[in-house]
Structure formats: C-alpha cells, structure tokens
Amino acid sequence: MVTQPQTTTPNEIVYPESDGKPMADNTKQFRWIVTIKENLEILFADDSMVFIAGDLLWYPIEGNNRICQAPDVMVVFGRPKGDRGSYQQWKEDNIAPQVAFEILSPSNTAAEMTRKLAFYQQHGIEEYYVYDPDRNELVALEAQNGTLLEVPEVQGWQSPRLGIQFELNEETLQIYYPNGDRFLSSVQLSAQRDRERQRAEQADQRAEQERQRAEQERQRAEQAEARSQQLAERLRSLGIDPDIL
Template sequence: MSTARHDRRESSPIPLLDPPFWDAYDPNFPDSDGRPMADNQTQYKWMVTIAEGLDDLYRDRLDVLVACDLLWYFDPDDRRRCCAPDVFVAFGRPKAPRHSYKEWLEGHAPQVVFEIHSPSNTPAEMGRKLRLYDGRGVEEYYYYFPEEAAGQFDGWRRGPGGLEPIASTDGWTSPRLGVTFEAPPVDNALVLRRPDGEAFQHVQDIMKDRRAMRRLARVERRRRRAEQGLREEAESRRAESERLARDERLRREESDRLREESDRLREEAVRAADDERRRREAAEAEARRARDRAERMAARLREMGLEED
C-alpha cells in the first residue's frame, strides 16, 4: 500500500459507532491460523508485558485498540492474506473484543506493530514481515530479540520512502505511543516507559510487587498499631500524672484551708482570752474602787463619831 493511500484512509476513519462487526463469527475468516500464540515462555512474557502495558496506558481511550496475536486480514476476497502480529495498536478504532481485525471493515491498518523473536523466525521471514507492514502502511514497527546476547531491539518509522530504520532505539520515544524504549546492551532487558516514566511490568512482576506492597502494608499496620498503643499508654500515663497532680493540689488546698481555719480559731481563742482578761481586770479594778470607797466612807463615819450599822 502506498503512503498516499494510507494517508487517505487515516483522514477518513470509520466512525466509532459503526455496526459491531466484531461480535459475529465469520467462518470465511477464522479466528486462528492454527499456530501457537508463542513458541516459548520468553516470547509469551514479552507479548503480554507489551500488550497489557499499552492496554493500561490507553485504558481511558475508547478509540484505541490494543491486540495481542489477533489475526489481521487484508483482503476480503482471500483469507490467506493475513498475519498475526505479536502486538499491534490501532488508533481510531473502538476498544472492543474481536474475532479478527478485518482491514476493509476497520478502515485502516494498525499504526504500530511489535514482533518478539521466536526460534522459528528466520531472517527471510522477518524480512517478509517488514515488507508486509511497510506495504500495509504501518507507521512504526518494532522487533525485539530478548535472547540475543545484547538484547537486540530494532525499530522502523515511516518516512518519505516507507518504513525507515531508527538509527538508535536506546532512548527512542515512539511518536505515536509516547512510550520511551531503553535497550541497554548489557543486561538484555528491554525497558518500556510510559510518558510519566513508569516502566511496563509483566503481570508476574506486578503480582510480586503487589504481594510486597501487601507485606509492607501489614508491617505498616502493625507499626501504626504499635504507635497507637504507645500513644494510648503515654496518654494513660499523662492522664494518671494529671490525676495525681490534681489530687496533690486538692490535698495542698485542703491542708492550706485547715491551716487557715486553725489559725483563725487560734486567733479567736487569743482574742477571747484577751477579752476575758480585760473583763476580769476591769471587774477587779471596779471591786478595788468599790472597796476603797467603802473604806473611805467608814473612816469618815468614824471621824464623825458615827458607827456604821
């Protein structure tokens, strides 16, 4: 397919509300080509990692289809003209289950294709696939050989002459996907990073991380419970200390009140004793004065020759 034809298909995609053609099984275009999804666990792991990572990246885009090992038919008159890319992404197509991807119904070819090397792949076959994807108008094509000594990762991007090799894929960011590829030549591990920098993970790694997070959550819950226990114990000690301080304050206040009451009673007793002493002294003084008057009166009577009766 020429680039011009590809561009015309891109400019007038089938609306998202077209009939749900993917619901009906068409025996003329089988779901399977009779070949296994993957030849080995390594290939399967990378197919799932890339497909699931892309599917999650576009989880909120209803117009982006991510497919893994889905048969892609090119010709409505010849079901032999098909292929099953390990992973492909079709923008402008509904995110819905399909028996196959029929290009004449979808309106255009997938824009991005991934292939993971398997032992059955030959250079001739991979060259044929490259020519096929180029002819169908694929915009970006990526090929990963995870078991290669240096973890070979190659890419092609559509240019004026069709699919052209990407000079360096290490650090390359897909124009269509926004995904950055890191292909270090030492540890054989391809890394795909989302626009936010988070790396794609295989489901087993995700589950391992999830288990680790659950363990950490349990440890954190125990830590919080221990801290809560310490806070409650400290609060109990503080409350007990405040209670003891309050009791001591009340004891001191009661002691001060009793001392003040004792001082008041002692002062009253002293005042009463003083009053009684002054009263007694006054009575004694009055008695002396009365006695003196009586003696003076008796003396005068004697002087006058009068005897007191």
C-alpha cells in the same frame, strides 16, 4: 502470524479468529510477547481508550478475510479496552493499530518478515519493532511519509507513541517505562507486587503502633490531669488554695 482463508460470498464472509498457528514457537518467544503486552497494559491501565492485544488477527479491509495479520503485540490509540475475537478495522472507527511488535523465532523466514513489513506499512502502522532474542538484536522502524524506515540508532531510542525506551546490553533487551522503571516478567511483577504488599502491610503496622502509642500517651496525660485535679480538690478541702502554691 498470517492466514489466508478463502473468501465466500459477501453475505457469508467469516473472519476467522485464529490462523491455526501457535502464539509462540518456544518459551523464550512466548515470555517476551507476554512481557511486552502485559507491561504495556500496566502502562496504559488508566487510559480507557488504548487497546492492547497479543496475537490477535487484524483485518484492515471489510469484505476481505484474506488480508490479515496477527502482530505478536499491537497497540491501538483511540479504541476502548475490551475483549475481541479479532480486530476488524471497519468496526473500530477505521482506526488502524499504530504500534506493532514482532518477536522472532528460528522458524521465521526472511520472506515472511518481508510480507509483514509490507502489510504494516500499507495499513498504517506508525512504529514497528522486531526483536530477535536469540541474537539479542532489535530493529525499530518509524513511519515517515507513509514508509517505515529503520531508526538509525536504536540504543536509547524512545518510542514517540508509547514513551518507552529501549536499551540493549550484552545479554538482552531492556525496556523502560517513561518514569525509568524497567519492564518486568510476570514472575518479577508478581514478586514486586508481593514486596509492595509487604511494605504496605509493614507501613500499616507501624502506623497502628504509632496510633496505639499516641493513644497511650493521651491516656497517661488524662490520668495525670485527673490525679492533679484530685490533689487540688483535697488541698482545697484542707483550706489550702493550690493555685497559690
């Protein structure tokens, strides 16, 4: 989504945190935006210097609040995680986002997408992905000598920056982590966490049962040893050496 607020004097420039447009036009588009953003958050959860955002306005040029774009999802390597009202590039060591995703909706026009492509190309995006969930079509573009060029074969394409892989089947797009796990929706992720928690609880229960059985075996062994010692002492009291029996 793009915005064109009016520029005021240099000392009064305001960089709006919203362009006044909704994050998504429909539930399908919203679901895809959230799925990609949240799974990328999981992928880079242990890397404090990868910033990921959804529908965040990106201002590449200080002093100009008319030049901006809000990718559905963007990834910035080399910048710390944390909350931001907008991504003002000059405040971020002048590091531009390297990866952008756009999820199409029926309201997107060819002219709008052409402007977005020109913006991303001009301002340093290295990988750009456009997915149309209604048509189940994916376009992947990679920067070569400063120009975003379409990847000839998107089926099985692996992102050089993210390491994730894209597969199109007859019904939908599948995205896979570098380890082969599939990107899941928030509902699927929640169900997966529940299953993992249940498995962990069951494993803990089995471990506790094994500990209890081991403790019982130890106690039985100690009791048997005690009875053996008592018998030996009794035999000795009768003048019988148990060691030579």
